[in-house]
Every structure is written in C-alpha cells, then in structure tokens.
Amino acid sequence: MSAPANLSPSLTANPLLSDWIRFTDDEAVEALTGKSELGQGISTALTLVVARGLGLNPAQVRMVAPTTVISPDEGFTAGSLSVQHSGSALAQVCDRVRELFLTEARQHMGSDQVHLVNGQFTDGARTLTYWDMALNVDLDVTTADLTGGVNPASETTDLPRIDLADKILGRPRYLQDLRFPSQSFGRVIRPPFRGATIDQVDVAITSAHLGVQSVVIDGSFAGVVADSEIHAIEAAELLAQAITWTGTSDALTNADLVEFLVTAPTVNAPLTETATAEKATTENSDCTLSARYSRPFIAHGSIGTSTAIAQWRGDELTVWSHTQGVYPLRTDLARALNHDIESITVHHVEGAGCYGHNPADDAAYDAVLLARSVPGSPVLVSWTREDELGWGPFGPAMVVDLAASFTADGKITSWDWNGYGNGHSSRPSTLSSPSILAFGDQAHGIPIPPSNDPPLVTGGGTARNGRPLYDIETITGSIYRLDVMPIRASALRSLGAHLNVFALESHIDDIAHQLGVDPLAYRLSQLSDPRGIAVLEKVAAMSDWGNRPSGESAGRGLGFARYKNSGAWCAVVADITAEETVRVDRLWIAVDVGAVITRDGVLNQIEGGAIQSVSWTLKEEVQFADGRVTSNDWEAYPILRFSEVPHIQIEIIDHPDQPSLGSGECSMGPTAAALGNALFDTIGVRVRNLPLSPENIVSAIDE
C-alpha cells in the first residue's frame, strides 16, 4: 500500500533524477544524498529505500557520502528530517527511474508483459538489467511532476548498519583515521577565557621544536603545524606557554543563569504567528497554575573530538569534515576567507557521534587556516577534550514560564507560554557573519553574532513544542530570544523541546494532581489526537500503569509529546528510585514514527535518545565563571555511566500507510518529563529546575 506524498522539498532544490541516482560501470547504483551519516544510521536507511525503490539487493547500492562536488544540496542533517526529506526524495526518484527502465525494457523486448523480478526486467524468456539499458535511459530529466512515489517503507525488513562492522573491527573509517601522502598535523591554542586577545607571543621555541613546519598567529588565532600528530601536540604545549593574553572577562556564572536569562536584552516574537501578545483570559476558569521552569546549558559531549583535514593547492581549497552540512560549511568558509565559493570543495567523512551543531565546522576552519601555511599539504586538526567541552556551541539554557487556567472539571481554558534564552541555531551560513569559531579570533574577524531560532513553521527553536497538543481553547505566549550571547549557543538534539515538554508535562501532572485525577486518565481526557491517544494507551499497557512500584523511595511518572507537533508521537513511563541521587530503574516507551523503514534503526535511535535525555535531565550542567567554561573534562561534566542506565522496553506502533517520520529526537522531551513526574510521585515535591540533581531537589524542597 502506498500513500500519496507531496514532492520532497529536497527535490525542489535538486530536480534531476541524475542528481540522486547513477548506474556505474561496475554494476552498482550510486545513491546521492545531502544527509550525513552521524552515527544515526541514515546511510543504512537510505540504502534500503533505494534498494526497495529499484527492486535491487541492498548490496548493489552504494551510498555516496555528501560532497559539494556532486551531492544534492539538502542543507543540514538536522531536525529528524533526513528520512522525511532525503528518504522520500530517493523513494520518489527511484519510483520514476524504475518506471523509465521498465518502459525501455518493454520497448526493447516489444512486449507489455515485462516485469521487474529479482532486480532484472524479464518477459519470462529474456532478461535485461538496469546496467544493460543505462546508456539508453536519460536520467537528466526533471522530477518536477513527481507527486506520488512509493512509500519508502512499503515493507519492513532490517538491514544491518552498513558502516558498523568496520567500526567494531577497528578498521579505518573515521575522519581521524584518514591519511594522505605528505600529510601534516595541526593543533590550535584557544584563549584562556572568552574575549581574551593575544598580548604578546614569542614563537621561537615552538618553531625550533622537532618536526614543526609552521606556527600561525592571526590576530588571536594561534596554531601549529608539524610533521606528526605527536609533534603537533608537543608544539601546541610549547606555544601555549609562549603566549600572554589580555582582556576582560564576562562576570556571568552558571549560578546566576536564570536571573540573567529573564533580564538580558531580547528580541521578541509571538509563540505563533496568529497569537496575540495579550495574556490569556482566565474568565470562566476556576483554577490557575503558574510556574517557572529552567534548564542550564548542555554540552554535546561526543566521545570523539572534532576533527578536520584541509588542503590548499593554489587557490583551490579542499576540506574533509564531519559537518552536518557540506554546503552551509562551504558558504561560511567562503565568507570567512572572502574566497570564491566555487574553488572550495567540502567532503563529508564520518566522525564520532553528532547530536547537533558541535565544533565540527570550527575544526574545519582551524584546519583551513593552518593548512594555508603549508601549501599542498593536507593538514589534520583534532580538538582536545578540554576545547571540545569548553569551546564548542552548547544547547542553550532556557527559562519557561507557564500559566494555565482550567475549570473544576479539568477543561483547560487557556495556556500562556513564555520562553527565554538564546536562539537554538548559530549554524554556519545562517547568521549575518560566519559562525565558525576561529573567524572571531582573526585580525579581520567578527565575533559570532547571537544565535537565532529556526522558523516556527519548521518547528521553531526556543518555542519547539511550546504549544501543548492537548485540547486547549486559547494558547498565547512570547519568545524572548536573547540579543547577547556570553555563552555560545546552537542546536542540540531536540532544541527547545527538551525543556518545553518537561515543563508542559510537569504542568499537566500538577493540574491532574490538583484535580485529584490520575495523570494518564487526565491526559487521555484532554487529548483528541488519535495517534497521541494510541501511544499513551500503549505505554500504559506496557508498563501496567496502575501497578506502581512499591517502596518509600520508588516512584513512577509519565511524559508525552508529538515532536514539533508535526513529527513522531512518543510516550514514556519511568520508574525511579530517589535516595541520595535519582536512579532511573526502568523506562517503557511507545512510539509512532509513521511507516517504519528500518525497525532496528528506529529502536536504536529511540533508546539512544532516551538514555541521552536521562543523562541531561539528571546530571548535566555546563559550568562557567569569568568567561571560562570550567566543566571542560569528564570529571567536571559527568554523563550517564553503564551502571546508571535503565532497562528499556520500546514498542513501535507501525503505520505502513503513513509518511515516515524521524526518530532521533522524539524521545528526549517525554523522557525528561517522565523523570520529573516520577520524582514528584516519589517525594511529593515539584522540581522545576534541571538537572534533577541533589542540589536542585533540596532547593525545591526548601521553597
């Protein structure tokens, strides 16, 4: 069964069949995509889409990593849209390609009774392959008239990840492993605090060190290039000692964050295009509930550090990066260098896990600046752990004020949401000047402008999931986006949905509590969305909702959201034990991602998102003082460990006749909410400031 689908937006920008599919001389299909393999398994899912669309074996499909040389421009690999955009584009393209080849085969054989069987076109007697006819079928034709297309998930079978075996067997696969002849290695010295500039530097000792090929000082950007990675690391230590810095640091500390967020200068916008700025009416309502919620800055915390390779040959620049977008990175490189964009090439190579806008793009520009000092040599630059946790963009800290009015029988008459914080994107190419770190340090550079929010129509940033999915008469509110950025902020998995879902589902639980109604029953009574109801009922059955864990320090909570109110539906039940710290014992998760492409891929993403959310929600807080991020190692920035990971059970409600929806981000918010509600269930106190750390729990009890 196939569902009607609109033309993928990726096809509007890249309209030719040949932008996506090529038949090669070695009897393979090359499939092109603008979406990067970030560890989420997208290249495997897209392989399956192409194999199904063309009726071929997945082994015959070769995914081409995104490159500005030939790949379609699909912007960023972000927002859980890779399956929705690239998957549906490839499905629609393959559908048309298959039809064109079938027509050609029928003409060639002079028969209407030709069918595609096991990857070959046959009339029962004769056979032709795609490759037999590849020269006769023109794929340089437009896809503009494609409106239907097979559903990318017309059948659900699993394909093992195409990249994983290499990674498990220790074979070269990551950008960190890429080696070229005459390769050099670089390291960069970052300032001791934000806003520091180089006062004095003496490069003599560094330059004289073994293997050093160049020392680069450009404004307050400082780095070294050497003949080996060991020598580059040694030289960087020497250079760090040879620089004295000057400047004044920002006095803001993480302890003052909430006050800062609600008083800093802002740019304001309504929660929705249609909402008025007025506060919601409380007429005809018996009860109101107002509360403030917050989260701190959160780090990406990839286990590998950001890395890039750059090579200058004359004016030609080639960059290898684990960026989320080869084209946007190229745009910012061209802007920062004031260089012809056509003479810049960016290739994607897999790196360590990516959960949003991490320093991958920054590392690329570092490599570009260092490679310029050794023309012809490819220079590999890797960041240190301290810089990765200290200088990369963070998921923005946020404050959310909620005010709800409701009647004695539980009807919510108004909901007012006000969100404060930095915008959730300072991605390359999206701001008024380049947003790659080193550009701000260069002599001619400009500091990174304050981050922005993606538009509300694509899910927003600060306001992502700010609107509840429940049946509410009036929803109002404003976004107070900071016009200053003392701590660098950008996109981290699920953007504002992490705090917004935590806040709104905490609020809903509190309303249910005030009304004396079971939290699950209350949600079901206020929700008309059938697929939302379905995941709630599913997770209730999975967890045997009414059968609470026993024990004085044990509790159970529920969280629910539809990601972006346009993506996947997800409901989570958490069982916790709250003693000196909060331990999550078990999670049950029910999810609806539309049509499932790779079942195992969905399970892996949902569970990974939930575990990462447990870590953020219980433990994580970027700490800073005097312009310096002090939580720049794993001891100061602990994340969830093996012994702290809950048992997790996931069920997928499959809808093969519905469009596929991304699965990477939908479990973050509901998991956070389930933990907060379970904590309330256990201790009877509402903790509204994340993380749910002993300090924040004690503060909430004391209030």
Next chain:
Amino acid sequence: MSNVEQTYSVLVNETSCEVTCDPETPLLWVLRDSLGLIGTRYGCGAGTCGACTVHLDGIPVHSCDTPMWSVGTKSVTTIEGLPLGDEPHPVQKELIDCQAGQCGYCLSGIIMRAAPLVDAARAGGAMLDRESVCTALDGNLCRCGVHNRIIDAVVKASNP
C-alpha cells in the same frame, strides 16, 4: 616533555617495533601516529573515558595516559591484534550481531575492556551477568546511548 627523543623497542600485537619519541609521549599517539594503528581512539587524554583502552600484558590500560617510558618490555595488544587469525573476538562478533553501536567511536575501548573479562568467563564456564559487565565498563563512556545493547552483547559473548 624533554625535547630529547629516545628510541624504544616495543612489542605490539606480537610484532617487535622500533619507535623514536619523547619519553613522556602517551602510548596512544605512538600507536596511532608512529605505528599507524588507528583503531585505538583519542577521547580525553586523561584516562576518564576509556576510548583509548589497550592491553599491556593482557591487562586493560588507558593508552592516553600511559607514557612510553613506562611500557618497557610489556606486550601491547591493540584492537587490531585482538582477533585470533581471521576470526573476530567473540565480543566483536556479538556486537555486530546485536548491532550494538551508533557512532561506534567508544567501541574499540569497550571491546578492549570487555575482552579479557569475556575470555576469563568463557574459560571458566560461567557467563557474565549484567551487573558485572556494568561494573567493568563503568569507566568507559558512551554518548549515543547504546549501553543496553553493548551489555547484552558482552553477556552473550561470555557464553562459552
């Protein structure tokens, strides 16, 4: 750092190698940089994430904070030297079977941490349980949230 390099003879994956470096150079960079054994990963440089785990005389250590001067005559095993012949180690086989990875960057260190434990369990005929695997892997960080699959794979691998 002394700026005076020394030459070391070191046994890596049962092959004798000669490397020249500063005595303080961490084993990690000698493996990756001098010997081209890139399967061992840099994660933190401080022994706090486990990504760089290798074996010294069969015992897991963090290669990122093991200076070359301390290696001496100990036999170094990296993930490249872990399989017996063409056969992946049982931990590797189960990780692939369980599809226990997302980005995979932490797995090299996790495999090296778990392998001796699994070998001992298989030799002793007693399977590992979840708790003992968690305890063993608590110094290894995974950010993608694949912990449960990894635990299941290691437990399965310990079945003789």
